[in-house]
Amino acid sequence: MKDSQARTIYLKDYQAPDYLVDHTDLSFELDPHATLVKSKLKIRRNPAVAQANETLPPLWLDGADLELLSVSINGELLPAHRYQQRAGGLSLSTDAPEFELEVHTRIAPEANTSLEGLYLSNGMYCTQCEAEGFRKITFYPDRPDVMSVFTTTIVAPASYPVLLSNGNKVDSGTTEDGRLRVTWEDPFAKPSYLFALVAGDLQHVEDSFTTCSGREVKLQLFTEARNIGKCAHAMTSLKHSMRWDEEVYGREYDLDIFMIVAVDHFNMGAMENKGLNIFNSACVLASPETATDAAFQRIESIVAHEYFHNWSGNRVTCRDWFQLSLKEGFTVFRDAEFSADMNSRAVKRIEDVTLLRTSQFAEDAGPMSHPVRPDSYMEISNFYTLTVYEKGAEVVRMIHTILGPEAFRRGSDLYFERHDGCAVTCEDFVAAMEDANGADLKQFRRWYSQAGTPVLDVEDTYNEALGEYSLTIRQQTPETPGQKGKLPLHIPITVGLLAEDGSPLRLDDAAGQMEVVLHLTEASQNFTFAGIASRPLPSLLRGFSAPVKLRYDYSSAQLQFLMQHDTDPFNRWDACQRLSINSLQTLQQQYRSGEALQQPAALIEGYAAVLDDAALDPALVAKMLALPSAQEIAEQGGEIDAAAIIAARTFARDAIATALAERFLTRYHALEQHKPYSPTAEDIAERSLKNTCLFYLCAAGSADALALAKGQFERGENMTDTAAALAALVEFGTETQAEGFLQAFYQQWQQDTQVVETWFGLQSGSAKFGTLERVQKLIAHPAFEVKNPNKVRAVIAGFAMRNFTQFHRADGSGYTFLADQVIALDKLNPQIAARLVTPLTRWKKYRAQESAQIHAALQKISVSGELSRDLYEVVSKSLE
Ligand code: ARG
Numbered sequence: 001m002k003d004s005q006a007r008t009i010y011l012k013d014y015q016a017p018d019y020l021v022d023h024t025d026l027s028f029e030l031d032p033h034a035t036l037v038k039s040k041l042k043i044r045r046n047p048a049v050a051q052a053n054e055t056l057p058p059l060w061l062d063g064a065d066l067e068l069l070s071v072s073i074n075g076e077l078l079p080a081h082r083y084q085q086r087a088g089g090l091s092l093s094t095d096a097p098e099f100e101l102e103v104h105t106r107i108a109p110e111a112n113t114s115l116e117g118l119y120l121s122n123g124m125y126c127t128q129c130e131a132e133g134f135r136k137i138t139f140y141p142d143r144p145d146v147m148s149v150f151t152t153t154i155v156a157p158a159s160y161p162v163l164l165s166n167g168n169k170v171d172s173g174t175t176e177d178g179r180l181r182v183t184w185e186d187p188f189a190k191p192s193y194l195f196a197l198v199a200g201d202l203q204h205v206e207d208s209f210t211t212c213s214g215r216e217v218k219l220q221l222f223t224e225a226r227n228i229g230k231c232a233h234a235m236t237s238l239k240h241s242m243r244w245d246e247e248v249y250g251r252e253y254d255l256d257i258f259m260i261v262a263v264d265h266f267n268m269g270a271m272e273n274k275g276l277n278i279f280n281s282a283c284v285l286a287s288p289e290t291a292t293d294a295a296f297q298r299i300e301s302i303v304a305h306e307y308f309h310n311w312s313g314n315r316v317t318c319r320d321w322f323q324l325s326l327k328e329g330f331t332v333f334r335d336a337e338f339s340a341d342m343n344s345r346a347v348k349r350i351e352d353v354t355l356l357r358t359s360q361f362a363e364d365a366g367p368m369s370h371p372v373r374p375d376s377y378m379e380i381s382n383f384y385t386l387t388v389y390e391k392g393a394e395v396v397r398m399i400h401t402i403l404g405p406e407a408f409r410r411g412s413d414l415y416f417e418r419h420d421g422c423a424v425t426c427e428d429f430v431a432a433m434e435d436a437n438g439a440d441l442k443q444f445r446r447w448y449s450q451a452g453t454p455v456l457d458v459e460d461t462y463n464e465a466l467g468e469y470s471l472t473i474r475q476q477t478p479e480t481p482g483q484k485g486k487l488p489l490h491i492p493i494t495v496g497l498l499a500e501d502g503s504p505l506r507l508d509d510a511a512g513q514m515e516v517v518l519h520l521t522e523a524s525q526n527f528t529f530a531g532i533a534s535r536p537l538p539s540l541l542r543g544f545s546a547p548v549k550l551r552y553d554y555s556s557a558q559l560q561f562l563m564q565h566d567t568d569p570f571n572r573w574d575a576c577q578r579l580s581i582n583s584l585q586t587l588q589q590q591y592r593s594g595e596a597l598q599q600p601a602a603l604i605e606g607y608a609a610v611l612d613d614a615a616l617d618p619a620l621v622a623k624m625l626a627l628p629s630a631q632e633i634a635e636q637g638g639e640i641d642a643a644a645i646i647a648a649r650t651f652a653r654d655a656i657a658t659a660l661a662e663r664f665l666t667r668y669h670a671l672e673q674h675k676p677y678s679p680t681a682e683d684i685a686e687r688s689l690k691n692t693c694l695f696y697l698c699a700a701g702s703a704d705a706l707a708l709a710k711g712q713f714e715r716g717e718n719m720t721d722t723a724a725a726l727a728a729l730v731e732f733g734t735e736t737q738a739e740g741f742l743q744a745f746y747q748q749w750q751q752d753t754q755v756v757e758t759w760f761g762l763q764s765g766s767a768k769f770g771t772l773e774r775v776q777k778l779i780a781h782p783a784f785e786v787k788n789p790n791k792v793r794a795v796i797a798g799f800a801m802r803n804f805t806q807f808h809r810a811d812g813s814g815y816t817f818l819a820d821q822v823i824a825l826d827k828l829n830p831q832i833a834a835r836l837v838t839p840l841t842r843w844k845k846y847r848a849q850e851s852a853q854i855h856a857a858l859q860k861i862s863v864s865g866e867l868s869r870d871l872y873e874v875v876s877k878s879l880e
């Protein structure tokens, strides 16, 4: 793409649509190379923008990669001079404010490797229309503020017995030439991005759910026959989600049928099409033998996420794509609370905050930094980001914290009631929260428009004579591309105070409660607590009450104290994180100044205490004992020195492993499970701590430890334990041993695509084994498919995003490799290419040598030829 072709779209230019589509009647005659699509639209001038005695504006229909066959209005073929085909669509002149438009097009699903629009996955037809994929199916006003009632007829050869679309099946039969024909009708008006079609030779499992008002809903999960045994967990998750949304938000399901389809080739996790959710197989299919605990939990949360969209997204949708976080931020918040209720709340929070700190903070400090509600974009697919999703969810969570749960529920009730059936904005959401409660969120709104991660600096003083304790909190948000001069935000900071004996202090200001939410609204503000008998230790930003970086100068002893005594489990973990980060920073300094690295004594002591605390939830122990990832360490600020990070982290890991070997062994044996696998929070917790112990035991390198891992691997009781054992053997065994175990694993599981993905990821992400040479071999492996995003993510992203050690090899070969892969992928699947380039976008943060190498790799992409709009946007913004 040339600069001149790259068009930026601005929120400030939003205009309501000229025409509305009351009804959309689609018919498909499926064929891999030539699918015929007929669309009949009932169109009417939008009364909201019409003027008296006006000249009618032309009707614009978006379209991409379509072969136009014919256009008719009110049943008559339209002469060629009445319409113009342009890049990106069709413009036609109209002579009446209301008419029926019929357009016939031809498309080739087989040739569609972008996985947007209608495409084939293992011979099955499926669609992905969000955000702008519908325009690859037919000419249409492909924007979310045009909502229409859809009827869809699908005709396909008898080898595609299952033909699905949104809503209820209203007719089916056989055509004269023996093909199957099915018609679906969706009574709820929806934007084109929620349209879906599936056709294939699929099996299904069925269940039912009785809603709170007593309606029976049929639940069906479709998949290829070989996967039919992997549906149970998703089905259970779906029923839990439906119940939870009734209980917590008062939201009832609205159609008589809810379908989920598993698809192997999918760009994202899943899609909330009305009544017909389409899922990446990896996010819906699981069995204990083939899926890890992490996969089980991911499935539960994604099934919930897509189901929750039925209200937060479908019944109330987005006016335009700048408002994406309206549905995504809110829905991520909803699914996170659901997972917290189903499992361990603290562990769920820790996982979400880790993702935010590791990757969202990086995004917000990089060249693609944007507000939760972006002001502009070139390609909307690039804005399905951690900022819109995860930071967006944090923004909703802060509203929940500021208003409290009952008031939040009043706000969400008003939001759904006011805007049901409408396409609205983030502003409408905040206004509903205010109006339902007489609250003032005026300053709070800046969270939607201001990018960057705020930094809070906290200092405290204690006045013994007055018995007063004061916190001084300063906030500051760094500049981001295109945004200077940031304003102070309204930041809720949940705080508790610990007495000298570790007991929580009653806070007079909070009516005797043990914690209080401080409302920071100024650039610098003082908060005083009265009636404090001796100097307390503050527990700040409990539960991570705001997405900020908080700095307070804790000593190692204070952090260890918080790790043992804080009543907030999240902050106990966070104290441990701070202790780890401090130790790792000291080690990095030693490495850089050429000194011998010193034992991280405080950290080892802290870890020992955690392991000795029998009362601590094992899941929390496992989280505390996990050193921050290299990526997370890199996020701590300052110039990134990859070699120093790796040296410090490896040294700390081995020192901990050696010092605490006995404890790890005792704990390992105590946690061995002699019962059938179950993905409950308690069992997952035990397995996670057990496997953490195994990893450290193997890191310490004794033959006994490797024998334990080998035993666990060979018993193969469930994929969680098997994969954890294999990972330890690969990382710490000899190369020959590792080859042998990997071979054996592949032999056993080569028929199962999802396990093969795990197998790829284990290798590409291995610090020791995942060398560039190995990754190149994996790409040449017969099970690798460049057209399958899951395989690309397992191998290429596994290496570039989860293998800090090998990717940052000093000769820079990892960077060049990634550039070459991105260039090749861009021709097939621009969305995936644009995502994969992320590790190269942060070149400015690295030391001079790496920085130059990464920059050169980006440059290589930039001059490689014509880039997709997706990749062009990311690369050009990163080079600025
Ligand atoms: N709405 C989907 C979800 O979050 C994601 C769709 C992603 N589409 C895309 N083009 N990136 O549930």
Ligand code: ZN
Residues within 6 Å of the ligand: 305, 309, 327, 328, 331
């Ligand atoms: Zn979503």
